[in-house]
Amino acid sequence: MPLYVRSAVENDLAALKRLDVEAFPTEPYPYFVLRQYFDLCRDHLLVLDDGHALYGYLIATPPEAGLSWILSLGVTLDLRGHGLGRRLMVESLRQLHSEHAREVRLSVAHDNDRAVSLYQHLGFTQTGDVRNDYFGPGEDRILMTLDLADSAAPAHETPPSAPGARLNAGRTAGPRWSW
Numbered sequence: 001m002p003l004y005v006r007s008a009v010e011n012d013l014a015a016l017k018r019l020d021v022e023a024f025p026t027e028p029y030p031y032f033v034l035r036q037y038f039d040l041c042r043d044h045l046l047v048l049d050d051g052h053a054l055y056g057y058l059i060a061t062p063p064e065a066g067l068s069w070i071l072s073l074g075v076t077l078d079l080r081g082h083g084l085g086r087r088l089m090v091e092s093l094r095q096l097h098s099e100h101a102r103e104v105r106l107s108v109a110h111d112n113d114r115a116v117s118l119y120q121h122l123g124f125t126q127t128g129d130v131r132n133d134y135f136g137p138g139e140d141r142i143l144m145t146l147d148l149a150d151s152a153a154p155a156h157e158t159p160p161s162a163p164g165a166r167l168n169a170g171r172t173a174g175p176r177w178s179w
């Protein structure tokens with residue numbers, strides 16, 4: 001079944017909880033935190049759906065004074081490495097750009113190679129040194145930032161022919177996150 005990106009609805013919360021546990025098994029969000037993000041972020045909580053189940057999610061904050069944060073991103077274990085994390089990120093960045101966000105920030109563990117690589121390929125750059133104990137004792141993170149202010153309007157998502165299909169495959173110009 002083709003996968004598509006959509007905003008989460010209230011009925012997704014139980015599946016979101018399962019996805020979050022799979023993505024972050026050692027420190028998943030409590031259900032009530034997901035509930036609160038759903039209430040606060042609404043359209044900016046995106047899910048990957050095939051009509052039967054969810055395979056990934058992303059939580060972004062609505063732009064405030066031009067600034068948004070990507071709070072969480074996860075893809076089911078069996079579908080990692082097929083471009084789905086990238087697809088969620090691109091769709092979120094497209095949405096934030098259309099809402100006039102100028103800057104997007106996120107935090108990531110420096111040894112999370114796949115995530116760091118994804119963010120770098122989308123144009124995020126590290127800001128400052130490693131932030132020791134950023135999420136509590138021993139939970140160091142780096143902060144990364146993407147400047148959306150000078151980016152051209154991104155293209156919309158191209159319906160994929162397979163779960164891992166790339167967005168707008170074949171584009172050769174434009175900001176990296178619109179490819």
Ligand SMILES: CC(C)(COP(=O)(O)OP(=O)(O)OC[C@H]1O[C@@H](n2cnc3c(N)ncnc32)[C@H](O)[C@@H]1OP(=O)(O)O)[C@@H](O)C(=O)NCCC(=O)NCCS
Nearest residue numbers: 023073074075080081082083084085086108114115118121
């Ligand atoms: C991080 C995560 C969301 C990425 O999603 P994904 O669908 O696996 O990633 P993609 O297939 O879209 O690949 C994204 C990038 O990872 C890189 N990548 C793919 N496989 C990789 C591997 N085995 N090692 C290192 N980097 C890899 C690729 O460079 C790719 O970038 P590109 O498309 O610009 O070339 C996913 O792996 C995940 O859920 N991890 C657990 C939760 C997590 O760590 N979330 C991020 C917290 S900040």
